[in-house]
Amino acid sequence: MRLRALLDTDALGLRLLGGEDELDRTVRGVMTTDLRDPSRYLSGGELVLTGLAWRRDAADSEPFVRILVQAGVAALAAGEAELGDVPQDLVLACARHRLPLFAVHESVAFATITEHVVRQVSGERAGDLAAVVDRHRRMMTSGPAGGGPDVVLDLLGSDLDLRAWVLSPTGRLIAGPKMAGPALPAELCGRLSAEHLAAVRTGRRGPHRVIVGGTTYSLFPVRGGGRSPQGVRDVRASVLSDWLLAVEADAGDWADERLDLLHGVTQLIAVERDRRDAARTVRRRLAQEVLELVQTGAAPAEIAARLRVAAPVLLPGLGTAPHWQLVVARVEWDSGELEAGPVAQALLEEILVDPLATGTEPSDRIAVAHSGDEAVALVPLPAMSGEHDGSDTGVLADALLKAVREPLSAGLDGDGRLTLGVSAAVHSAEGLRGALEEARHARRVAAARPGRVCAAGHQELASHVLLLPFVPDDVRRAFTARLLDPLRDYDRRHRAELIPTLEAFLDCDGSWTRCASRLHLHVNTLRYRVGRIEQLTSRDLSRLEDKLDFFLALRMS
Numbered sequence: 001m002r003l004r005a006l007l008d009t010d011a012l013g014l015r016l017l018g019g020e021d022e023l024d025r026t027v028r029g030v031m032t033t034d035l036r037d038p039s040r041y042l043s044g045g046e047l048v049l050t051g052l053a054w055r056r057d058a059a060d061s062e063p064f065v066r067i068l069v070q071a072g073v074a075a076l077a078a079g080e081a082e083l084g085d086v087p088q089d090l091v092l093a094c095a096r097h098r099l100p101l102f103a104v105h106e107s108v109a110f111a112t113i114t115e116h117v118v119r120q121v122s123g124e125r126a127g128d129l130a131a132v133v134d135r136h137r138r139m140m141t142s143g144p145a146g147g148g149p150d151v152v153l154d155l156l157g158s159d160l161d162l163r164a165w166v167l168s169p170t171g172r173l174i175a176g177p178k179m180a181g182p183a184l185p186a187e188l189c190g191r192l193s194a195e196h197l198a199a200v201r202t203g204r205r206g207p208h209r210v211i212v213g214g215t216t217y218s219l220f221p222v223r224g225g226g227r228s229p230q231g232v233r234d235v236r237a238s239v240l241s242d243w244l245l246a247v248e249a250d251a252g253d254w255a256d257e258r259l260d261l262l263h264g265v266t267q268l269i270a271v272e273r274d275r276r277d278a279a280r281t282v283r284r285r286l287a288q289e290v291l292e293l294v295q296t297g298a299a300p301a302e303i304a305a306r307l308r309v310a311a312p313v314l315l316p317g318l319g320t321a322p323h324w325q326l327v328v329a330r331v332e333w334d335s336g337e338l339e340a341g342p343v344a345q346a347l348l349e350e351i352l353v354d355p356l357a358t359g360t361e362p363s364d365r366i367a368v369a370h371s372g373d374e375a376v377a378l379v380p381l382p383a384m385s386g387e388h389d390g391s392d393t394g395v396l397a398d399a400l401l402k403a404v405r406e407p408l409s410a411g412l413d414g415d416g417r418l419t420l421g422v423s424a425a426v427h428s429a430e431g432l433r434g435a436l437e438e439a440r441h442a443r444r445v446a447a448a449r450p451g452r453v454c455a456a457g458h459q460e461l462a463s464h465v466l467l468l469p470f471v472p473d474d475v476r477r478a479f480t481a482r483l484l485d486p487l488r489d490y491d492r493r494h495r496a497e498l499i500p501t502l503e504a505f506l507d508c509d510g511s512w513t514r515c516a517s518r519l520h521l522h523v524n525t526l527r528y529r530v531g532r533i534e535q536l537t538s539r540d541l542s543r544l545e546d547k548l549d550f551f552l553a554l555r556m557s
Helices: 003-007 058-071 088-096 110-142 149-160 186-201 256-279 281-295 300-314 341-351 361-365 397-412 429-447 458-462 473-494 498-507 512-519 523-537 544-556
Strands: 014-018 029-032 046-050 075-079 101-104 164-167 173-175 208-212 215-222 243-247 323-333 367-371 374-381 416-422 453-457
Touching: 003 014, 003 110, 014 088, 029 110, 046 110, 058 088, 088 101, 149 164, 149 173, 149 256, 164 186, 186 208, 186 215, 186 243, 186 397, 215 256, 243 256, 256 281, 281 300, 281 367, 281 374, 281 429, 300 367, 300 374, 300 429, 323 341, 323 429, 341 367, 341 374, 341 397, 341 416, 397 416, 397 453, 416 429, 429 453, 429 458, 453 458, 473 498, 473 523, 473 544, 498 512, 498 523, 498 544, 512 523
Parallel strands: 029 046, 046 075, 075 101, 416 453
Antiparallel strands: 014 101, 164 173, 164 243, 208 215, 215 243, 323 374, 323 416, 367 374
8 A cells, every 4th residue: 555545544643744755655564663673573665653662862763764764664653642742853864864754643543553554455465466366377277387376375375464275185285385384283184174074064155164273264165177977066076075275264254355365266276176187087097997907807918018008107217017006995875876986086096195295296196997986096016125015015904094084084974984995915917806806805894894984904804804794784783782782781780891891801812910900900800700791691701612702792893
C-alpha cells in the first residue's frame, strides 16, 4: 500500500509533519520499536511506529533517523502520548534525510495502525500471489517447468505467512515449504490424513478444521481429474487416492479472496498429481503385461523377456537382474457396486513408498496392475550376493500395516476394508507364479482378521495360521465358545484374569517361572489359576494337544 492511503484514512489519526513529496512510497510492513538501534529487525519498506522512549535529548534524533534511512524504511510515525507534540529536532532530522514523518494522536493505539497496515498489505500480497499461482499453474499445465508445488508453498510462507504441506492419503509428506523449519513428524502427518479422510467420508465440504496438539490446521482436498471410472466421483473411489493440503491456520474466519487463493493452490497441486499419474502409465502397462503372462501360464522364457524390459525402467542403472517381490491388495466395500481395482492400485502406489521419503519420485520405482477388485504390485529388489534372498530387506507386511493403518482405517470406516498380502522374494521368472499365489494366500489370511486394514506376509504361510482363514465361521464360533466361554464367565464374575493368564502361559511355552515373572505373580498363585482353568474346561495344560487347542481358540477369537 502507499503512504498516501494511510494519510487518507481518518480512523488512523495520522498527521503529516514532513515528506509530502514522498507519499507515493510503498509500505510493505509495520514495526513498533523504542530501541535506539532497531536495524537488526528491519528489512526495508516498513512503517516504523515509535513512542519516543529512545530519545533522551535532542542529539538522539539524528542518529536514530539515519539508522532508519539506511535500513530503507518507508516512513516514521511518532506517538504524541508520551511527550505531547513531536520534538522539533526529530522533525528536522527527518526533513534532512527525506524520511516522511507522521504524528500519531494520543487517542489512537499503535495496534490499530498495525492491524490496518497488515490487513491491507496482506490483501495486496494475496492478489499478487494469486497471479503468481495462476501463472505457475499455466506453466505446469504446459510442461514440467515451474518447480513443483514446493515453490508455491514457499510463496504461501513468505507472502502470506502460511505454513502448508501436501500429504498423501496414507500420511506421507509429499511437499512442504523449504523455509518452514523442520518437516512435519510422520506421526502428525498420519494423524492429519486420518482426520481428513474421516471428514471426507462424512460428506463435509473442505476445508476441514482440526486441532492437534493445541495447533489448528485447515485441511483442503486436492482433487485431480480422470481417476474415477467413467468420470464418476464416488467418494469411495476418491477418498483413498486424493492428496490433501494441510495449512497451519484456522480458515474458518478467512475472507473469500483468501479461500479462493488456497483453492487455486490445490488446483495447481492437482496438476502435479495428474502428471505423476500420467507418468506411471508405462510402469502400469509393464506390470499388466507381466501379470497377464503369469496368470495365463506363459512360458518362463517369455515372462523373463518381459522382466528384462521392466528391470531398467524400474531400477535404472542396476546392471544385474533384480529379485522380484509381489504384493497383492484388495479393497472390498460393504455396500454398493463400485470397481475397487483402480482404488487398490492407487493405494498400493502410495503404500509401497517409504513413509519417510518426501516428494513424488520414489514411487516411480513401483509397477502396479489391477484386475477387478484386486491390484498386484511388481516390486524390484537389488539382487543380493550368495544365497541371500532379500526377504528381510524387501517389503514387510508388518511395516506396511504400521505405516498406513490409522489414516486408511479412517477412510474406510463403516464401508470398506483393505487387505494386503506379501510374497517372498524370487530370483527369476520361474518363481513369479508361485509368488503370486503366495501373496494371494497371504492376503486371504489377512482378510480373516478383524479390522479395516490388515496385512499378512509369506512368513505366516508356513504355520498353522494358514489353516485358520479356511475354517467355517460357525465351526470357529462353536469351538472357541466351548473352550473359552467358561473362562470368560468366571473372569466376569470373579475378576480372576484367567484368559490373560492362559495367554501368558502359552506364550511362555508352559514355563512356570517365566510366566509368573511376566505376570508379576508368585508361582503358587499361577499354579492355582492354571488349575482353575483346567477344572473349568476339563483340559490338561501339560498335554500338547490341549495346549494347541487353547492356542488356536485364542487366535480364532
